[in-house]
Amino acid sequence: MSGEGRGAAGTAAAAVVGVALVAAAAAILVIAARGAPAPTTLQERVRAVAVGLRCPVCQDLSVADSPAPLAQAMRAKIATELQAGTPPSAIRQQFVHAYGSWILMAPPRHGLSLVVWILPLALALAGCALAVVAISRWTRDRPGAARPEAAPAENLPGRPDAPDELSSSDRRLLERAVAASGAWEDPE
Amino acid sequence: MSDASSEATARHPTRLGGRSAAAVWIPVGIVVLIVALLAALFAFGLGRNPTVVQPVDLGKMAPGFQLARLDGTGTVSLGSMRGQVVVLNFWASWCADCIVENKALQAVFDRYRDQGVQFVGVSFEDQSGTARGFAKQMGMHWPLASDPGTTTAIDYGVTGVPETFVISPDGHIVAKTIGPVTYPELSEQIANAIPGGA
Numbered sequence: 131m132s133g134e135g136r137g138a139a140g141t142a143a144a145a146v147v148g149v150a151l152v153a154a155a156a157a158i159l160v161i162a163a164r165g166a167p168a169p170t171t172l173q174e175r176v177r178a179v180a181v182g183l184r185c186p187v188c189q190d191l192s193v194a195d196s197p198a199p200l201a202q203a204m205r206a207k208i209a210t211e212l213q214a215g216t217p218p219s220a221i222r223q224q225f226v227h228a229y230g231s232w233i234l235m236a237p238p239r240h241g242l243s244l245v246v247w248i249l250p251l252a253l254a255l256a257g258c259a260l261a262v263v264a265i266s267r268w269t270r271d272r273p274g275a276a277r278p279e280a281a282p283a284e285n286l287p288g289r290p291d292a293p294d295e296l297s298s299s300d301r302r303l304l305e306r307a308v309a310a311s312g313a314w315e316d317p318e
Numbered sequence: 319m320s321d322a323s324s325e326a327t328a329r330h331p332t333r334l335g336g337r338s339a340a341a342v343w344i345p346v347g348i349v350v351l352i353v354a355l356l357a358a359l360f361a362f363g364l365g366r367n368p369t370v371v372q373p374v375d376l377g378k379m380a381p382g383f384q385l386a387r388l389d390g391t392g393t394v395s396l397g398s399m400r401g402q403v404v405v406l407n408f409w410a411s412w413c414a415d416c417i418v419e420n421k422a423l424q425a426v427f428d429r430y431r432d433q434g435v436q437f438v439g440v441s442f443e444d445q446s447g448t449a450r451g452f453a454k455q456m457g458m459h460w461p462l463a464s465d466p467g468t469t470t471a472i473d474y475g476v477t478g479v480p481e482t483f484v485i486s487p488d489g490h491i492v493a494k495t496i497g498p499v500t501y502p503e504l505s506e507q508i509a510n511a512i513p514g515g516a
Contacts, residue, residue, distance in 0.1 A: 186477040199443050200477075203468035210467075228375065228475035245359065 144266035151258045176209045179218045182235050183225055192235055376494060380406075380485045381473035385440065385463035388450050394438055394461045396485070403435045403511045404485040405504070408471055410444045411452035413479045419498030420456045423482075426504045427460055435508055440465050442479045486511045 169175045180194035185201040193204045204225075211221045225233045237243035296304065384395035396404065407423065409416040427437050437460035441449040446464055453462050465471055474483060477496070484493035484507045493507035 200468060200472075203443075204472060206467055207469055207472055225472075227378075228381075228473055229477075230475070 141266060141270075143269050144262050147265050148258070148262045151261065155254070155258070172209060172212060175212050175218070176205055179208050179212070179221055180205050182222065184233050184235050186229065186233070375475055375483075375491045378491055379489050380404075380483065380491050381470070383440075383470045383473070385465060385470060388441065388446060388453065388462040388464055394463045396438075396489070399436045399438075400489060401487050403430075403487060403508055404483075405430075405435060405437045405508065406474070406483040406485060407437065407439045407499075408442045408474070408476050408479050408481045409439055410442045410479045411448045412444065413442075415498045416480045417456070419480055419482075419500075420458070422499055422501040422504065424457065425501050426499075426508065429505065430508055433512070435512070437461070438463065440470060442471050442476065443468060484508060484511050487513060 166178075169178045177194045180201075181192050183193040183204065185191045185193050185196035185198055185204075187198050187200050188196045191198075191201075193201045193208075208221055211224070212218070222234070231238050231243075237246050239247055380396060382396050384393050384397070386393055396406075405426070423437075431437075439453070439458055439460060439462040441462065441464050444452075444464075449462070449464065474481075480495075480498055482495045482499050482504065483491055484504075486492045492511045495503065495507075
């Protein structure tokens with residue numbers, strides 16, 4: 131296969147990988163955006179609010195999952211507020227008002243906490259870009275692939291059977307090395 | 319590697335395998351920068367004590383309440399004490415630190431009871447009978463109330479007992495102590511809350 135042919139194949143492979151990565155990311159985003167089905171019963175509505183609140187007397191447990199008396203009291207308060215018609219966002223805000231944003235299981239989307247939300251996405255995008263570039267280079271620079279810019283083998287002084295896959299910079303290095311060591315000693 | 323190629327590489331230290339030094343070091347520099355930023359963020363997080371929760375209610379209006387007294391003689395409400403400094407103490411009979419702080423609380427109560435400072439004790443996750451017995455044993459002579467459903471404690475952002483709030487005459491939370499109070503600390507908080515000092 132010619133150098134141009136291999137280059138085109140590498141570009142095509144990188145494009146396929148890029149499209150696959152974008153498709154996978156889009157699928158994940160669609161699933162994440164769809165989220166869980168909307169709660170219907172009071173118990174489900176209480177859980178939907180409680181799962182986003184941290185149990186103040188537990189280690190890394192939400193109010194929904196904790197058996198602690200304080201968490202039970204919080205669930206009861208959430209139920210009372212929901213029955214009174216208070217929107218879930220307003221209930222969450224009541225807890226934030228009393229305990230601070232620390233009470234939220236997910237960090238708020240502002241200030242320093244914003245880094246936690248942006249960084250994984252940025253790293254994922256950077257990783258995808260890196261993968262596309264790396265795959266493109268690997269397929270293009272595979273050993274045996276001819277380089278369009280490589281000089282013809284017969285141009286190398288005293289060594290007509292030299293491999294032709296050297297880059298122009300490597301070829302210059304080789305030429306200097308040959309010149310420094312004198313004439314080639316022909317094995318024959 | 320032959321002598322010739324070694325020499326050639328030594329003569330061109332800025333090239334690695336035919337790639338320019340910039341092509342190698344720029345990505346390495348970017349990775350090092352990202353890792354350094356993440357490490358700095360991690361170190362910043364490690365430097366903070368996750369068990370310390372900053373009081374968020376200082377300076378805010380104290381949530382109102384009307385609670386039944388433990389002795390069954392009516393109710394106690396924050397609204398009825400407007401215009402006076404209020405010391406609101408959350409406690410429980412099962413709480414060891416509540417025993418520890420009782421002596422200081424008693425002493426501060428004795429010092430300020432005649433200066434218009436109101437003390438209210440709210441039992442936290444306790445049974446009324448047990449709480450009454452504990453209060454009698456400890457000699458808690460200020461108004462004591464039960465908190466059904468722990469709703470008042472949740473409104474104040476209480477995470478455990480004892481916790482003590484000082485509320486100014488205009489109804490703002492001006493001090494909060496998590497854990498047992500001490501005489502000098504609580505005295506100073508009350509003195510600062512009294513208009514003109516005391």
